Amino acid sequence: MKFKSRKDVLNTVTYWICLLLILTVIPFIWIEDTESLAVKIFVTILLTAVSSFMISLFYGTFYEINSDEILIQNGPIIGKIKIDSIKEIISNTTMWVGFWKPATAMNGLIIKYNKFDEIYISPKTNKKFIEEILKINPEIKITRK
Known part of the structure; x- marks a missing residue:
């Protein structure tokens, strides 16, 4: 999706x-x-x-959820996150600092994955994005701000 x-x-x-x-x-x-x-x-x-x-x-910024990963395209820059590596998603917040923030709006999602990695994204609807991720990995902790 x-x-x-x-x-x-x-x-x-x-x-x-x-x-x-x-x-x-x-x-x-x-x-x-x-x-x-x-x-x-x-x-x-x-x-x-x-x-x-x-x-x-x-x-050119979008996010695509596949069966086992999230594809993140930010113009010509492409990244992938394995869904089973996601530990927590913080909803309705903004990350002001960070290495790569492929987002074009505030009040998005901070995805914490692997051991110490995190990324900030801003899908059109946070709720629908979280629902789709939870269908694949229901063990992800969701924190709403």
């Missing part, structure tokens, strides 16, 4: 402000005569690549 990532107002506005700030730099690079053509081209390509990556992260 596939779940798209929920998008809230704060994250949407933040993404678009950052994207617009990056893209507004490009015309100013070409207006100024202080840089060489090679530098202008390099910076334009770099900023366009960063913008494309940000768009793919925002619109």
